[in-house]
Amino acid sequence: MASLSVPINPLPPPVNRRPDVKPEISLTAKERDEEKRRQKVNRKIASQKATSMKLRSEATKAVIGDKSGPSNSKEPLPLLENLRAHIAALRWESALNVFDQLHEQLWYRPDSDIYIKLIVVLGKCKQPEKAHSLFQAMISEGCGVNRESYTALLSAYSRNGLFDKAFSLLEEMKNSLDCKPDVHTYSILIKSCVQVSAFDKVDSLLSVMASQGIKPNTVTYSTLIDAYGKTRKFAKMEATLGEMLREGQCEHDVWTMNSTLRAFGSSGQIETMEKYYDKFQCAGIQPTIETFNILLDSYGKAGSYEKLCAVMEYMQKYYFSWTLVTYNIVLEAFGRAGNLKQMELLFRSMRSDRIKPNCVTLCSLVRAYGKARKAEKILGVLHFIENANVMLDIVFFNCLVDAYGKVGCFVEMKGVLEMMERKGCKPDGITYRTMIKAYKKGGMNSHAKELKGSFASVQKSSPGLERQNLQHSVSRFDSNPAS
Structure with a gap:
């Protein structure tokens, strides 16, 4: 192998080299005066440059000051950035407060884009009436309404179940000249309808779209596929998927694939799920x-x-x-x-x-140990929780009660109620019913009867509490961990 040529006298590393010492040069009096004059000129030029930069900076500040009004008014950039941050975080009250501050500024001019973003946020935060008020304020300030602003208000209505108002607004858009609904408008309304299983309204909207020559896009198809899958309407789901694949201008994406796989997988149709997984991979979806x-x-x-x-x-x-x-x-x-x-x-x-465990993680551990009758392992999970700073909820405590009941640790099971009280978590119907069932199975009928009486008194004193906690528990159990 050829070797690299090495310099005959390579220099040592710079850190080891002695600094070059320049010999002193004797200057005449005239040359010294010339050197002083040159340095003075250089200092003057540098001073002029610094002054020029300062003047430009002051001029820029003055321009911003002119636009933002008097000196006590807030600059536009921080206010607008603050507003965008609140909008992105869905903090609707803070966003409206900042928006009110914007109105007080001399540089403020009505902006329909800001109004539209705020209307969308209010819709997402279950404030449809405030969204309507903001829509009216936008019109009164002279902002021209367009398809986007109408669609934002329609979304606020439909998200919150106000379908009469949403469909009335849709008719208003259809009768207008410049604000006719497009595929985005219809997709938003269809999504709201499928969330409440109003499939008759969905079919009607799809018919209207077809009559107006508006073709569904990827979002429309994916919304329908996901909804049909979750409601076990597999024939309609496959028909919609086939229509989407045949539509040349409508590309399916990974969201479509995931919705399809989730629908078949959650219903136990593993072979069909695998078939579509292969199809999507062949189509280039990763x-x-x-x-x-x-x-x-x-x-x-x-x-x-x-x-x-x-x-x-x-x-x-x-x-x-x-x-x-x-x-x-x-x-x-x-x-x-x-x-x-x-x-x-x-x-x-x-x-x-x-990766920090959450309540779902701990429920899985406790449930498995209870099923295997490993009381000492359940205690180990509780020791872990003491040092892990995990927020516990009613679902975890119900799992813990059930696990101790299966193991037959009735003292520990009753102690869960005390633990819940310390954590500020009130037992619900599932808690009491699980404990009563465990007592009966263990032959402790007197304890079951006593607890049943306590449960009845709790129901009478807090009739709404049972329903609220039960709904919370059911929603936690029904939520798909893969979604």
Whole structure:
């Protein structure tokens, strides 16, 4: 192998070199005067440059001051940035307060874009009447209404179930010259309708779109596919998916794929799910971490642990970073299967990845240990909670009550009520019914009768509490961890 040529006398590193010493040069009196004059000129030029830069800076501030009004008014940039931040965080009250401050500024001019963004935020925050008031204020300030502003108000109505007002506004748009609804308008209304399972309204809207020559886009199709899948309308879902694939101008994306896989996977149709996964991959749609979470969740619930492990290995092989949702899914799956060793191994891996467990994680652990009758392991979870600073909710405490009941630790089960009181969490109907069932199964009928009386008195004193807590528990259990 040829070697690189080395310089004959390579210089040592600069840090080891002696500084070059320039020999002193004797100057005549005339040359010294010339040198002093040159330095004086250089200092004058530098001073002029600095003065010029300062003047330009002051001039810029003066221009901003002229635009922002008197000296006690706020500058436009901080106010606008503050408004955008509140809008992005859906802090509607703070956003309206900043918007009021904007009106007080001399430089303020009505901006329809700001109005539209605020109307959208109010709709998302369940303030449709305030959205309507803001829409009227926009008109009174001279901002021209357009399709976007109408659509924003229509969205505020439909999001909050005010369909009469939403459809009335839609008719108003259809009869206007410059604000006719487009595919975005219809997609928003369709999404609101499917959320309340108003599929008759959806069919009507699709017919109107077809009569007006408005073709559904990717968002429209994906919304329909997701809704049909969640409501088990698989024939309509596949028909919509087929129509979308045939539509050349409408490209399906990963959201469409995930909605399709979730629909079939959650209903146990594993083969159909895998068939569509292959179809989407052949179409060039690449899976994301959410896609793999859906596959893991589907295989876990179907008991296909070999396929679940294959997905896990694939994710590790191609460096897909696991999320909290991923860990919660696999912990639940192995806990349900009674594979405590694998579950605990994954929990340690989760902690080494610095992913903080939440209540869903802890519920999976407690549920698995209760099923396996491992009381000491349940106690270990409680010790972990003491040092982990995890916010506990009613669902976790109900899991804990159920686990202790299955193990037969009735003293510890009753102690959960005291723990709930310390944490400021009130028991609900599920808590009492679980404890009563455990007492009866253990032959402790007197305890069951006593607790039943306590439950009845709680229901009488707080009739709304039972329903509220029950709805919260059901919503937590029904939520798909892969969504």
